[in-house]
Amino acid sequence: MAEEFTKVAETQDLPPGSMKAVNVGAERVLLVNVDGSYFAVGDECTHAAGNLSDGDLDGDQVECPIHGAMFNVKTGEAVTPPADEALPCYRVKVDGSDIFVSNK
Structure with missing residues (x-):
């Protein structure tokens, strides 16, 4: 499957230090702004399947x-127990004020 990008948000929707759950195809992805840089990982905890978007950043x-x-x-690294499996990571692109996340 070729890598494709989906528009998921605009930069003004996600100020530094914030996060939100977005959908990329059938996947629920956690989009995060860390000091002006955007990252995307799976939104589901690899230990207990909790929604990380309901957690604290x-x-x-x-x-x-x-x-x-x-x-x-x-x-995506699991930093502390009880999780020991990393989260899937997704590529992020910003074009103007539009934020895009890859499908893989």
Whole structure:
């Protein structure tokens, strides 16, 4: 499958230090603004399937609201237990004020 990008938001919708769940095809993706740079990872915790968009963002780490697992939103890495599996990562492009996320 060729990489395709979907418009998911505009820059004014996502100020630095914020995050939101977006849909890219059938996938629910967490879009995050860390100090003006945009990152996208899977929105589902790899430990307990909690929606990370309901958790807390601290710098470049998001905390799952269910058991407190932490993930790096830049790399998808599981930083603290109980999660030990990384999140899927998606490429992000900004064109003017439009934010696009890849389908893989």
